[in-house]
Amino acid sequence: xxxxxxxxxxxxxxxxxxxxxxxxxxxxxxxxxxxxxxxxxxxxxxxxxxxxxxxxxxxxxxxxxxxxxxxxxxxxxxxxxxxxxxxxxxxxxxxxxxxxxxxxxxxxxx
Amino acid sequence: xxxxxxxxxxxxxxxxxxxxxxxxxxxxxxxxxxxxxxxxxxxxxxxxxxxxxxxxxxxxxxxxxxxxxxxxxxxxxxxxxxxxxxxxxxxxxxxxxxxxxxxxxxxxxxxxxxxx
Numbered sequence: 001x002x003x004x005x006x007x008x009x010x011x012x013x014x015x016x017x018x019x020x021x022x023x024x025x026x027x028x029x030x031x032x033x034x035x036x037x038x039x040x041x042x043x044x045x046x047x048x049x050x051x052x053x054x055x056x057x058x059x060x061x062x063x064x065x066x067x068x069x070x071x072x073x074x075x076x077x078x079x080x081x082x083x084x085x086x087x088x089x090x091x092x093x094x095x096x097x098x099x100x101x102x103x104x105x106x107x108x109x110x
Numbered sequence: 111x112x113x114x115x116x117x118x119x120x121x122x123x124x125x126x127x128x129x130x131x132x133x134x135x136x137x138x139x140x141x142x143x144x145x146x147x148x149x150x151x152x153x154x155x156x157x158x159x160x161x162x163x164x165x166x167x168x169x170x171x172x173x174x175x176x177x178x179x180x181x182x183x184x185x186x187x188x189x190x191x192x193x194x195x196x197x198x199x200x201x202x203x204x205x206x207x208x209x210x211x212x213x214x215x216x217x218x219x220x221x222x223x224x225x226x
Contacts, residue, residue: 034214034215036217041201041220041222042219042220043114043116043203043204043205043217043218043219043220044154044203044205044217045217046214046215046216049214087153087154097144097156097159098144098156098205098215099156100146100153100154100155100156101153102153103153
């Protein structure tokens with residue numbers, strides 16, 4: 001399983017764009033990159049998933065360089081409610097287990 | 111998106127008793143479910159992989175006789191914490207993937223277990 005490395009914490013202010021980068025140097029060919037968000041005392045929630053280049057949905061964008069050894073989750077114009085822990089996971093399709101790294105604790109202030 | 115429901119959301123039990131936590135996929139079939147434990151301010155730790163109709167696969171260091179997992183149907187997996195002790199107090203979370211190899215995993219809302 002590819003190991004991931006993320007910053008432990010980040011601070012931002014309302015209305016700013018937040019970029020969280022994740023390193024996954026030993027990502028395998030079949031691996032996808034998936035980001036989850038977790039609020040206190042809740043289960044993680046899927047944010048976005050990608051394989052290469054750029055993926056965008058209604059809440060975030062995911063940028064993946066050509067070598068796929070890292071990825072960046074971009075949250076446009078964060079609000080207080082985006083304060084949460086964000087996890088980057090790498091794994092292939094099918095039923096391979098998902099192993100969580102430390103995650104990044106994002107604090108959004110007024 | 112698909113829904114995974116856990117029950118109960120909170121439970122308090124006395125030391126030495128057993129507690130069962132249910133994980134249900136409400137609108138899809140899940141051949142495989144995963145059980146995690148999370149301590150305060152820490153990441154999720156995978157405990158075991160639950161396979162429908164077969165024995166669960168436990169991660170290293172997780173006692174299979176203490177954490178009994180039963181995956182009796184394609185929509186239900188249960189985790190039973192046997193002879194619970196205060197150190198078993200934690201947040202337990204399950205997740206499931208849809209049958210057919212969906213790349214996205216769906217998580218339950220978690221169960222807060224407090225052993226007194």
